[in-house]
Amino acid sequence: MREIVILSGKGGVGKSSLTAALGSLLGRRHTLVFADTDVDAPNLHLVLGAVPVESHQVSVSEKAFVEPDRCIGCGLCMGVCRFGAIVGESRPVIARYSCEGCGACAIVCPEEAIDIRQVVNGRVDIMRVGDHRMVSGSLGIGESSSGRLVDVVKRMAREQAGEINADLILTDGPPGIGCPVIATLKGAEQVIVVTEPTPSALSDLGRVVEVTRGFHLPLGVVLNRADISAEGRVQLIHFLHEQRLELLAEIPYDPELPRALARGELAVITRPDADSSRAIRQLARRMETPGPDRGHTGQVLQFL
Ligand code: SF4
Ligand code: SF4
Missing domain, CATH: 3.40.50.300 (P-loop containing nucleotide triphosphate hydrolases)
Known part of the structure; x- marks a missing residue:
C-alpha cells in the first residue's frame, strides 16, 4: 500500500x-x-x-477549568497566562478559544483550583x-x-x-x-x-x-x-x-x-x-x- x-x-x-x-x-x-x-x-x-x-x-487539545469554590481570587493565574486567556474582574474566567492548555495557570495556583482537562474539539x-x-x-x-x-x-x-x-x-x-x-x-x-x-x-x-x-x-x-x-x-x-x-x-x-x-x-x-x-x-x-x-x-x- x-x-x-x-x-x-x-x-x-x-x-x-x-x-x-x-x-x-x-x-x-x-x-x-x-x-x-x-x-x-x-x-x-x-x-x-x-x-x-x-x-x-x-x-486533541486541553483547556484550563477553574473550580470556583476553591478560588480565593489572588489573581496569580492571570499574571502568568501568555495567551490572554484568563479574563474576569475579581475571579478568573477562562476564555475557551484563547486557552492553549499550557498549564502555567494550574502550576501557580496556590489553591489547586485549576484543572487542565482534555476537551472534545474535533x-x-x-x-x-x-x-x-x-x-x-x-x-x-x-x-x-x-x-x-x-x-x-x-x-x-x-x-x-x-x-x-x-x-x-x-x-x-x-x-x-x-x-x-x-x-x-x-x-x-x-x-x-x-x-x-x-x-x-x-x-x-x-x-x-x-x-x-x-x-x-x-x-x-x-x-x-x-x-x-x-x-x-x-x-x-x-x-x-x-x-x-x-x-x-x-x-x-x-x-x-x-x-x-x-x-x-x-x-x-x-x-x-x-x-x-x-x-x-x-x-x-x-x-x-x-x-x-x-x-x-x-x-x-x-x-x-
Ligand atoms: S492553560 Fe495556559 S493558556 Fe490556558 S488559561 Fe492557563 S495559562 Fe492561559
Ligand atoms: S491562582 Fe488560583 S486561587 Fe488565584 S485567582 Fe487563579 S484560580 Fe483563583
Whole structure:
C-alpha cells in the first residue's frame, strides 16, 4: 500500500478537485482510501459525494477549568497566562478559544483550583465512496491543534486501508506550510504539489517545496489552469528547472470544471473528451506506470 499526498502552496488552485478526479480514475483499477487532512475546511467528501458511515468525536487539545469554590481570587493565574486567556474582574474566567492548555495557570495556583482537562474539539468521519473508503477530519470552530487532528485522521485512514486491503491512501492535504501540512507529510511516501501560473501561486509553491524537501520525499508538480498566463507558465518551468523538479502534468483551464462541480459532477467522468480530462487521465496513467528515475534529482516517482 502506498500513501500519496496532494498539496498546494495556496488554496483555490484546484487541489481537492484534482484529488477527486485522480481518485475516481485510479479507483477503477485500485482500492483506495481517501483522506482529507484539510481539517480547517474539509470539502473532498462533497466533491466525491461520499456517504457517511460513522462519526467520532475527537479530543486533541486541553483547556484550563477553574473550580470556583476553591478560588480565593489572588489573581496569580492571570499574571502568568501568555495567551490572554484568563479574563474576569475579581475571579478568573477562562476564555475557551484563547486557552492553549499550557498549564502555567494550574502550576501557580496556590489553591489547586485549576484543572487542565482534555476537551472534545474535533470530529473524524468515516465515509464510503463506492467500494472505497474515506476518512475526513474536521476541527471545531475556533479550535487549535490541527496537526494532532491530522495525526488521528492519518491513523484512522491506515486502519481503514488495512480493513479493505487498499492499494493506496490518497490524501487531500491542507494548503500552506503550517502545522497540519507538517503532520500530513509525516509518514507519506510521495507528494504531488498543485499550482497555477500566477505570481502568488509560484511564491507559495517555493515554500511548500522547501517544507517537503525537509522530509526528503519524492515530489512532482502539476500545473493547473496552465494556459491562463503564458508568462507565468514560463516562470514556473524556469523555477522547476532550477529546483530540479519534475512537471508531472499541465491541465488547461476549463470553465466547465467549476460548473460541473456545482452540479456535483466530476468533469473527468462526465466530459472525458475535454482537454482537461485528457490531461488528468494521462497523469493517472503516469501514476500507475512503473518507471525509471525520471527526475533530475535521483527521485523515483513511481506512484503505484
Ligand atoms: S492553560 Fe495556559 S493558556 Fe490556558 S488559561 Fe492557563 S495559562 Fe492561559
Ligand atoms: S491562582 Fe488560583 S486561587 Fe488565584 S485567582 Fe487563579 S484560580 Fe483563583
